[in-house]
Amino acid sequence: MKVVKFGGSSLASATQLEKVLNIVKSDLERKFIIVSAPGKRNSKDTKVTDALIKYYKHYISEKDVTEDQKWIIQRYQDIANDLHLDNRVMEKIQKAVLSLATLPITDNSFLYDTFLAAGEDNNAKLIAQYFNQNGINALYMHPKKAGIKVTSDPGNAQIIPSSYDRLEKLSDLEEVIVIPGFFGVTQDGQICTFSRGGSDITGSIVAAGVKADLYENFTDVDGIFAAHPGIIDNPNSITELTYREMRELAYAGFTVLHDEALIPAYRGHIPLVIKNTNNPSHPGTRIVLNHSKEQQPVVGISADDGFTSINLSKYLMNREIGFGRKVLQILEDLNISFEHMPTGIDDMSIIIRDRELTPIKEEEILRQLTHKIEVDKAEIERNLSILMVVGENMMSHIGVTAKAASALSENNINIEMISQGSSEVSILFVIRTEQKNDAIKALYNAFFQ
Incomplete structure (x- = not known):
C-alpha cells in the first residue's frame, strides 16, 4: 500500500492532471492521494494559494473581493472544463470559495489558515471527481473525517498523536482516498495549517498512520541532486539518502521536500521516494532509515x-x-x-x-x-x-x-x-x-x- 502526494506543479492544469491519473492508474497499490493547491501553469501565472492570500487581505481590509473570488473560481473552472467534469463539483467549489467572505474577522485567529487551506481542499474535491469519471473508485475525504487532529497553533500546527490510530482505520476502505494536504482540524473544529509547504507533512502523517509500505512524493524534478542545479551545471543525482541526510540538506536550502515532513515517516520507518510527475518512470531519490549499500563520504x-x-x-x-x-x-x-x-x-x-x-x-x-x-x-x-x-x-x-x-x-x-x-x-x-x-x-x- 502506497501513499502518494502530488505537489502544486503536478496539479496546475488539465494536462498535468491527466499525468496524475495515469500514474495512479498504473499502480493499484497507490491507495491514498494527498493533493496540494494548483500551482503555476507558467512563470507568469499565480498560484492559487497566493490568490487566496490576496483574497484574505482584501477581505479583512473590507475591500471589494468580487474579483478575487471570480479569479479563484475561474481557475478551478478552467481545469474542470478541460477535463469535462460534472458541473456539480464546481457548484461545491464555488460555494466554498464564496463562503470564505462570510467568516467572522474579529477574534478569529484561524481565519487566515481557513483561507489558505481552501486551495488544497477544493482541489481534492475536483480531483476525486476526475478520478471517478475516469475509472478510479475515489472518495474525497476532509482531514476532519480522516482524523487528522492538530494543535491550535495557526500556521504551525502539530499533529496530535491519537490521530494515527484514527488514520489506521482508513486502510480498510476500498476506495482510493483523496485527502487535501497542508492542514488539519483542531479539537474545537478549527482549520489549522502546517507550515508553508505542509502538504508534504500531510502525506508523511497519513503514510505513518496507515502504515504504508512506501510514501511517494511527486514533484517536477527527477529526485534530488548533490547540489543546486541552478548553481552547478548538470549536478550528480542522488539515488538514495538517509532520513538524517535529507533532514540536514532540507534544513540548509533543499526545497524539494519540506523538512518537517520527514518526522512522521522517519518515526514510522516508512521509506520515501521523490519522483517526477513529468517523468514517472525515473526511479527518483529514495529516502530510507539506513543506506542499502556503501556510499561516498559526501552525498x-x-x-x-x-x-x-x-x-x-x-x-x-x-x-x-x-x-x-x-x-x-x-x-x-x-x-x-x-x-x-x-x-x-x-x-x-x-x-x-x-x-x-x-x-x-x-x-x-x-x-x-x-x-x-x-x-x-x-x-x-x-x-x-x-x-x-x-x-x-x-x-x-x-x-x-x-x-x-x-x-x-x-x-x-x-x-x-x-x-x-x-x-x-x-x-x-x-x-x-x-x-x-x-x-x-x-x-x-x-x-x-
Missing part, C-alpha cells in the same frame, strides 16, 4: 541565506557559571529561537535567522548583553549564509573537513565559523552570502568532480 552540498550572528566577548567567560544560560534567557524572553551557538573561551556567537530580529529586539539584545551580563563587546553581523556538507559516511573517512576547508581557502572564501556535531552527519560553515555560489562550486568540484 550532497546545500546552502541557505538569511542568517545573522550575534557576536559577543567577555574575558574569563568560561569561568562564569551560568553565562550561556543568561545569554539564551535574553533570547527566550524576546521569543527568539537560535540556530547554532559556537563558542571559544572568551567568545560566543549565536546564529539566528534574519526574520527573528526586529530593530527593537536587536537594540534590546545589545542593551541587555552590555548592561545586564556586562560583556566586553557585542555586535550584530548580517548577510550570512549557512553552507552544509552532508553525508553519514563521513565519520568513517579521515580528512573530509580538511578537504572542504582547503577547497574554500583555494577559492578565497573566508570561513566565518565552522561547526560539526558528534554524529558527524554534516559539517556546517558560515560564510558571507555574496560568496555562497562560489563556495558551493568549490565544494562540489572538491567532492564530486
Whole structure:
C-alpha cells in the first residue's frame, strides 16, 4: 500500500492532471492521494494559494473581493472544463470559495489558515471527481473525517498523536482516498495549517498512520541532486539518502521536500521516494532509515541565506557559571529561537535567522548583553549564509573537513565559523552570502568532480 502526494506543479492544469491519473492508474497499490493547491501553469501565472492570500487581505481590509473570488473560481473552472467534469463539483467549489467572505474577522485567529487551506481542499474535491469519471473508485475525504487532529497553533500546527490510530482505520476502505494536504482540524473544529509547504507533512502523517509500505512524493524534478542545479551545471543525482541526510540538506536550502515532513515517516520507518510527475518512470531519490549499500563520504552540498550572528566577548567567560544560560534567557524572553551557538573561551556567537530580529529586539539584545551580563563587546553581523556538507559516511573517512576547508581557502572564501556535531552527519560553515555560489562550486568540484 502506497501513499502518494502530488505537489502544486503536478496539479496546475488539465494536462498535468491527466499525468496524475495515469500514474495512479498504473499502480493499484497507490491507495491514498494527498493533493496540494494548483500551482503555476507558467512563470507568469499565480498560484492559487497566493490568490487566496490576496483574497484574505482584501477581505479583512473590507475591500471589494468580487474579483478575487471570480479569479479563484475561474481557475478551478478552467481545469474542470478541460477535463469535462460534472458541473456539480464546481457548484461545491464555488460555494466554498464564496463562503470564505462570510467568516467572522474579529477574534478569529484561524481565519487566515481557513483561507489558505481552501486551495488544497477544493482541489481534492475536483480531483476525486476526475478520478471517478475516469475509472478510479475515489472518495474525497476532509482531514476532519480522516482524523487528522492538530494543535491550535495557526500556521504551525502539530499533529496530535491519537490521530494515527484514527488514520489506521482508513486502510480498510476500498476506495482510493483523496485527502487535501497542508492542514488539519483542531479539537474545537478549527482549520489549522502546517507550515508553508505542509502538504508534504500531510502525506508523511497519513503514510505513518496507515502504515504504508512506501510514501511517494511527486514533484517536477527527477529526485534530488548533490547540489543546486541552478548553481552547478548538470549536478550528480542522488539515488538514495538517509532520513538524517535529507533532514540536514532540507534544513540548509533543499526545497524539494519540506523538512518537517520527514518526522512522521522517519518515526514510522516508512521509506520515501521523490519522483517526477513529468517523468514517472525515473526511479527518483529514495529516502530510507539506513543506506542499502556503501556510499561516498559526501552525498550532497546545500546552502541557505538569511542568517545573522550575534557576536559577543567577555574575558574569563568560561569561568562564569551560568553565562550561556543568561545569554539564551535574553533570547527566550524576546521569543527568539537560535540556530547554532559556537563558542571559544572568551567568545560566543549565536546564529539566528534574519526574520527573528526586529530593530527593537536587536537594540534590546545589545542593551541587555552590555548592561545586564556586562560583556566586553557585542555586535550584530548580517548577510550570512549557512553552507552544509552532508553525508553519514563521513565519520568513517579521515580528512573530509580538511578537504572542504582547503577547497574554500583555494577559492578565497573566508570561513566565518565552522561547526560539526558528534554524529558527524554534516559539517556546517558560515560564510558571507555574496560568496555562497562560489563556495558551493568549490565544494562540489572538491567532492564530486
